Every structure is written in C-alpha cells, then in structure tokens.
Amino acid sequence: MLSILRWGVIASFLICIISLIIMVLKTLSFGRKPVYAKSQGKGIRGILYAFGKGMMPWEKESTRRHILTYTGGTLYHGGIFAAFFCLFSLVMSFELSIPLKFLCSILIGLGFLSGVGLLVKRILLIPLRKISCVDDFAANLAVDVFLALALLNIFYPGLETFFYGASIILFLYIPAGKVRHCVFFFYARILFGLFYGRRGVLPRKIRFET
Amino acid sequence: MNEEKKYQKDFFEDRIENIKAEDIRKALYVFHRKLSNQSAAYLNSCLHCGLCADSCHYYLSTGEIPSIPAYKLSLIEKIFKKHFTLLGKRAPGWVKAKDLTKDLLPEWIDSLFGRCTLCGRCSLNCSVGLNIAYLIRAARGALASVGLVPPGLQSTINTAILKGNSMALPREDWIETVEWLAEELRAEVNDPQAEIPLDRKGARLLYTVNPREPMFFPLSIVAVAKIFYAAGESWTLSSEDYDVTNYGFHSGDDNVAALISGRLVRSMEKLGTQDLVLAECGHGFNSNRWEAPEWLAKKYGFDVKSIIQIVADYIQKGRLKLDPSRNPEPVTLQDPCHLVRLGGIVEEQRYILKRAVARFIEMNPNREKNFCCGGGGGQLAMPRFAKRRLEAGKIKADQIKETEAKVVASPCHNCIDQLLELNKHFDLRVKIKTVAEIVADALVI
Structure with a gap:
C-alpha cells in the first residue's frame, strides 16, 4: 500500500510539473510585445531589486501596514518548503537527523499556524472574503492539511499513508488552483522588475543629486 | 445637470x-x-x-x-x-x-x-x-x-481627433495666442528681441503644450519661454501638432492613442528638431515617452524628454541663475504618478525646487510611493464620477495640509486641475503652480 502511495506521490508530482510547464508555455503563447521605447535604466537591475530589496517589508507600505500578515505569509511559505523537504526524504527513504527533524517540525508548526491564521483572516474579514473565491479557501485548506500531516508524520511515522494522500491531492491541485502562483509569482516578479528597471524607477536611477 | x-x-x-x-x-x-x-x-x-x-x-x-x-x-x-x-x-x-x-x-x-x-x-x-x-x-x-467609454472622456478624445487638440483650439487662435504671449515675454524680460518661435525648422527642441495652457493658463507658456530665453536655448513650438495630452491613453484605445501621439512624431519630422520636449503633463509624458513608441511600433530617432529634465539640466550646467528668495513661501511637491512612478522622473523636480524656493517641504509619502491626487486616468473628463473623484482626493488634501506649505508645485496640468478643485473642496488655502512658473519667478536675468 505504502509503495503504491509513494509512486502515487511521484506520479502526481510529475503531473504537477508537466502541467505547470504547459501553463507557462500557454502563457508565453499569448505573445511577447516588442519594446521600442528607449530604456532609461537596466531591466536586470529591476529584476534584482524585485527579488532582493523589493521583497523586504520596509520597501512596501502594504507590508509595513500589515506586518503580521507579511510575517504569517513568510512563515507559511517556510513551513511549506520544510514539509516538501520532509516528503522528499520520505519518498527517497532517507532518515532525517534529530536536529533536522526538530528544525523541520518548528518550521512546519509555525507554517501551519500561520496558514490557519490566514484562513481565519480570510473568513472573518469582509473585504477579504468579498475578493475571495472557493479556490482561495480550498487552496489554503489543502496546504494546511498537508502541513498538519507533515508535522504529525514527524512524531507519528505511522501516519505516512495520510501524508502521502494529502501530498497527492496537493500536487494535483497546484496547477488547477491558485497555488500555481508557486511558478507565476516568479514570472510576474520578473515582469515587475523589468518594467520598473527599464524606466529607471526601481531601483531609482539618480541623475540629479538633491 | x-x-x-x-x-x-x-x-x-x-x-x-x-x-x-x-x-x-x-x-x-x-x-x-x-x-x-x-x-x-x-x-x-x-x-x-x-x-x-x-x-x-x-x-x-x-x-x-x-x-x-x-x-x-x-x-x-x-x-x-x-x-x-x-x-x-x-x-x-x-x-x-x-x-x-x-x-x-x-x-x-x-x-x-x-x-x-x-x-x-x-x-x-x-x-x-x-x-x-x-x-x-x-x-x-x-x-x-x-x-x-464614458461620454465625457470619449468626447474629449473625439475633439482631439477631429480638431487636432483636446480643447478644440483653432489653429488661428493658437497662433494669435503665441504672438500675444511673445509680447508678454518681451515685456517680462525687457528685451525687444525676445521671441516665442513658431515652426522654426532645425531648432534643437520642439516644445509641446497642454491645450489648457493657451485656453486658461497662458502665463505658464510664458514661464517656459522665459526659461528658454534665459538659457539661450534653440527651441520652437509647432503651429499644428503641439498637444501633449493623449486621452486615448485613458480610454485604452491603442489605435486612437497612436494616432494622437503620432502627430507629435510628424511635427518632429517636419521641423527636423532634435529632441521632443513635453510640457508638465503626467500622462502626456507616460504616453509620449514610454507608450507611444509601442503603439506606433516604432523606434524614435529622437529623444523624448520632460521639460523638468531640461530645466534640471540647465541648472546643473549653470545655464540658469536662480534666486530662491524670490519664492519665499514654503513649497511642497505633488508627484504626478505618470511622470514619477510610471515615468522615472523622480529627482529632477526636487533638484529644481531646492534651488528655486526658499523652503521646500516633502509630502509623505513621496516620489514613486506618492499618492495619486485623484485627477488621473481621465477622471477629470468624466463628470459622472466627479463626486467620487473629489472624495478620493481627500488623501492628497490631508497630505498637503500636513506639510503646512503655502504653495503646491505640480509638474502636471491634470494634477493642477484636480488640486485646484481640492483646494476649494477641502479649504486648503494654497497656491497651485507649475514647476516652470516657480522657476520663472526665481530667474535672475
């Protein structure tokens, strides 16, 4: 049974990757608009900004104002990466050291709490609820269950079956729902960097020292 | 109604x-x-x-x-x-x-x-x-x-297409206004040789204006002319295609936007000028500097600059002498979104104002993080949304109040129109000026 589930995880992972690749190719098929206006800054500098300084909480008013949500989101994603690492070790059958297990359990635990917190926020805040669709709740829930089972599996290895099951569901849901942002985030962020970098806005191109 | x-x-x-x-x-x-x-x-x-x-x-x-x-x-x-x-x-x-x-x-x-x-x-x-x-x-x-497209915005676009500019200013009236303004300039600088050139072939700069200037605020053109005069610049206006605005940008109609911006390109080619200089207009800058080459699918053979860049350059090169004490009142700056956040002209206006006024106060937040005044996106041409536009301007009004400035400088005529309304609506009691007007007041000739 476990062996079948393990292969199920690998298969669903491959389906997920292939689907995401197809989605990116489909997105690219919408065509690229050539750029004619003379550049004022370097696109690459904008991209570096977008993935570096631009991600820092002090750079954005929205994150400064909602530092708890920003922290929650960061912890959530940290927990997800740790849970994927645990899944990887399980599928590849290598034992994690005790300190690594401890670290993963902390990250996954904090990630789970953050995920639940963000879900509760989405349910309770009217403006947030109004801009949400079922997919937003489902995606959050699918990831929370995945995190919960990853955490439980560290302490109760007998729950492997459930962890594998949740992983298969998550992998299959990723390309279909909003979790596809695991790829499109990087795509959109590169575009953000290129746009502001070319225009010399971010990072700011100083031609006149004030 | x-x-x-x-x-x-x-x-x-x-x-x-x-x-x-x-x-x-x-x-x-x-x-x-x-x-x-x-x-x-x-x-x-x-x-x-x-x-x-x-x-x-x-x-x-x-x-x-x-x-x-x-x-x-x-x-x-x-x-x-x-x-x-x-x-x-x-x-x-x-x-x-x-x-x-x-x-x-x-x-x-x-x-x-x-x-x-x-x-x-x-x-x-x-x-x-x-x-x-x-x-x-x-x-x-x-x-x-x-x-x-909401009727007000669409009729502004139609006017621009049919009449050549968004205010339906007839060519004869424009030429007459320029001649009258040239007389004003001569009186202002006390030089009978001073002029506002029209259709001068081979000039270095072609300067464009917002048609609201000749219609309602002609002295802002004199201010720019005074700056060019003081800098000894070779420049010209065009008698036909001079409108910096492009409401096709706001309606999202790329074909119309291309047609309108294409006129300035035609003017440049006809007059053989080196750089296209855009008046203080946020969306006009974004449209003509960044978007128009994409709409027209054309790499320009000339540079497109804001008058703000030109003035900052004059000051840096010592071509203008300014006396900040001539602008004694505290001045704050409205950053037009399309010039700053979307246009990349961020420090130039600060560089200018810090040398042209006695006391400069920043709004908070500022630069690319500034708040919109509420007048962009074609809002001023859509009366059906006017109430909402004024309400949305509250954020800007609060920012202005916080600075305690007496003058708000804005390098955008659209922002100025909205700020004039906010001034009344929120009782701000400030003067609203273009950057060029402030510089012209500080000029030592």
Whole structure:
C-alpha cells in the first residue's frame, strides 16, 4: 500500500510539473510585445531589486501596514518548503537527523499556524472574503492539511499513508488552483522588475543629486 | 445637470442597455487580442491577499469594496479564467469565472473607469507585483472598442481627433495666442528681441503644450519661454501638432492613442528638431515617452524628454541663475504618478525646487510611493464620477495640509486641475503652480 502511495506521490508530482510547464508555455503563447521605447535604466537591475530589496517589508507600505500578515505569509511559505523537504526524504527513504527533524517540525508548526491564521483572516474579514473565491479557501485548506500531516508524520511515522494522500491531492491541485502562483509569482516578479528597471524607477536611477 | 450632460448620460445608459451580443463578442475579441504573455501571467498570479487595498486612494477614502484593486482586477480575471483556465471552464463557480455578459458591463464601466486613475500605486504594494493598471487599461480598451467609454472622456478624445487638440483650439487662435504671449515675454524680460518661435525648422527642441495652457493658463507658456530665453536655448513650438495630452491613453484605445501621439512624431519630422520636449503633463509624458513608441511600433530617432529634465539640466550646467528668495513661501511637491512612478522622473523636480524656493517641504509619502491626487486616468473628463473623484482626493488634501506649505508645485496640468478643485473642496488655502512658473519667478536675468 505504502509503495503504491509513494509512486502515487511521484506520479502526481510529475503531473504537477508537466502541467505547470504547459501553463507557462500557454502563457508565453499569448505573445511577447516588442519594446521600442528607449530604456532609461537596466531591466536586470529591476529584476534584482524585485527579488532582493523589493521583497523586504520596509520597501512596501502594504507590508509595513500589515506586518503580521507579511510575517504569517513568510512563515507559511517556510513551513511549506520544510514539509516538501520532509516528503522528499520520505519518498527517497532517507532518515532525517534529530536536529533536522526538530528544525523541520518548528518550521512546519509555525507554517501551519500561520496558514490557519490566514484562513481565519480570510473568513472573518469582509473585504477579504468579498475578493475571495472557493479556490482561495480550498487552496489554503489543502496546504494546511498537508502541513498538519507533515508535522504529525514527524512524531507519528505511522501516519505516512495520510501524508502521502494529502501530498497527492496537493500536487494535483497546484496547477488547477491558485497555488500555481508557486511558478507565476516568479514570472510576474520578473515582469515587475523589468518594467520598473527599464524606466529607471526601481531601483531609482539618480541623475540629479538633491 | 444641464441638458447636454443629461442627454449624454441617457445616451450612454441606453447604449449599455441595448448592447448587442455581437458587440460583446467584439469586446471579448479585442480583450483577447490585447492579452500578451505579460497580462496572462498577471491574470494567473493574483493571490487575493487584499494587501493592495490600503494602497488605493479610492479604497482609503471611501472604504468601498469595489475600490479594492484586487476586486477591480477580479472583474477582469473572471473573463480570463472563463476562457483560458481549466477550472474556469469546468467549474466556473469555484474560481468565480464568468463570461463577459451584458449584466457585467455596468460594473466593468463603474469600476474600471470610475474607480481607477491608472496610477499604478497598487502594483508597488502588490505581494506579487502585478501591473493592475496595465490590465485595467486593456479592459478599458475592450470597452472602447464597442463604444462604452464614458461620454465625457470619449468626447474629449473625439475633439482631439477631429480638431487636432483636446480643447478644440483653432489653429488661428493658437497662433494669435503665441504672438500675444511673445509680447508678454518681451515685456517680462525687457528685451525687444525676445521671441516665442513658431515652426522654426532645425531648432534643437520642439516644445509641446497642454491645450489648457493657451485656453486658461497662458502665463505658464510664458514661464517656459522665459526659461528658454534665459538659457539661450534653440527651441520652437509647432503651429499644428503641439498637444501633449493623449486621452486615448485613458480610454485604452491603442489605435486612437497612436494616432494622437503620432502627430507629435510628424511635427518632429517636419521641423527636423532634435529632441521632443513635453510640457508638465503626467500622462502626456507616460504616453509620449514610454507608450507611444509601442503603439506606433516604432523606434524614435529622437529623444523624448520632460521639460523638468531640461530645466534640471540647465541648472546643473549653470545655464540658469536662480534666486530662491524670490519664492519665499514654503513649497511642497505633488508627484504626478505618470511622470514619477510610471515615468522615472523622480529627482529632477526636487533638484529644481531646492534651488528655486526658499523652503521646500516633502509630502509623505513621496516620489514613486506618492499618492495619486485623484485627477488621473481621465477622471477629470468624466463628470459622472466627479463626486467620487473629489472624495478620493481627500488623501492628497490631508497630505498637503500636513506639510503646512503655502504653495503646491505640480509638474502636471491634470494634477493642477484636480488640486485646484481640492483646494476649494477641502479649504486648503494654497497656491497651485507649475514647476516652470516657480522657476520663472526665481530667474535672475
């Protein structure tokens, strides 16, 4: 049974990757608009900004104002990466050291709490609820269950079956729902960097020292 | 409401009410044609986290949910998901996917035209960095393709197309105004040889103006002429194609926008000038500097600059002598979104003002993080949304009050119009000036 589930995880992972690749190719098929206006800054500098300084909480008013949500989101994603690492070790059958297990359990635990917190926020805040669709709740829930089972599996290895099951569901849901942002985030962020970098806005191109 | 406005409003409501299925198909087709890989990536990426809400002056001033940028984006997302995503096609309710139908049109018009100034502030504050204004403009373009641009904005565009400028100023009146302004300049600088050149071939700079200047604020042209005079510049105005504004940018109609901006290119080629210099106009700068080459699918053989860049350059090179004590009152600066956040002209205006006024005070936040004044995105040409526009200006009014400045400088005529209204509405008791007017006052000739 476990062996079948393990292969199920690998298969669903491959389906997920292939689907995401197809989605990116489909997105690219919408065509690229050539750029004619003379550049004022370097696109690459904008991209570096977008993935570096631009991600820092002090750079954005929205994150400064909602530092708890920003922290929650960061912890959530940290927990997800740790849970994927645990899944990887399980599928590849290598034992994690005790300190690594401890670290993963902390990250996954904090990630789970953050995920639940963000879900509760989405349910309770009217403006947030109004801009949400079922997919937003489902995606959050699918990831929370995945995190919960990853955490439980560290302490109760007998729950492997459930962890594998949740992983298969998550992998299959990723390309279909909003979790596809695991790829499109990087795509959109590169575009953000290129746009502001070319225009010399971010990072700011100083031609006149004030 | 006067009869003409009432007629326009009824006509527009009627147009929405009686829109045909083939028009909706056309709008959808145009929307599809406008999608590039960029827009498709953006439409796949919104997390619905809502962190953009507090970045929008509309939402901050009213707290209305349809003003949340993510909500406005979701109106466009619905259509995209319905046509281009698996879940949207198979289980539309799951992702709120929806076809573009007649019942969705009023909300599209209200939100995409009436709750957005295309200022791009939400993009900077978006968790992902989505260019929401870019998508809203694309959706506006789809509406424009079937005649669903709010009447005031559309009639401004029609005027620009038919009359050559957005204020329907006849060519003879423009020439006469320039001649009269040249006399003003001569009196001002006390030099009978001083002039405002018109159609001078081979001049270094072709200067464009906002038609509201010759119509209502002609002295702002004299201010620029005085600066050029003091710097000893070789420049000219064009008697035909001189309008820096481009309302096609606001309606999202790329063909119209290309036609309007193409006129300035024609002027440049006809007069053989070296650089195209744009008057203090935010959207005019974004349109002609950044977007027009894309609309026209053409690499320009000349540079497009803002007058702000030119003046900053003069000061840096010592071509202008300024006496800041001639502007003794405290001055603050309104950063026009299309010039600063979307245009990349950020420090030049500060460099100028710090040398032209006795006391310069920054608003908070400023530069690319500034708040929109509420006058952008064609809002000033859409009276149906005027009440909301003024309400949304509260954020800017509060910012101005906080500085305790007596003068607000703004390198954008659109911002100036909105600021003049905010001045009255919120009793700010400030003077509103262009940067060139302030520099002209400080000039030592």
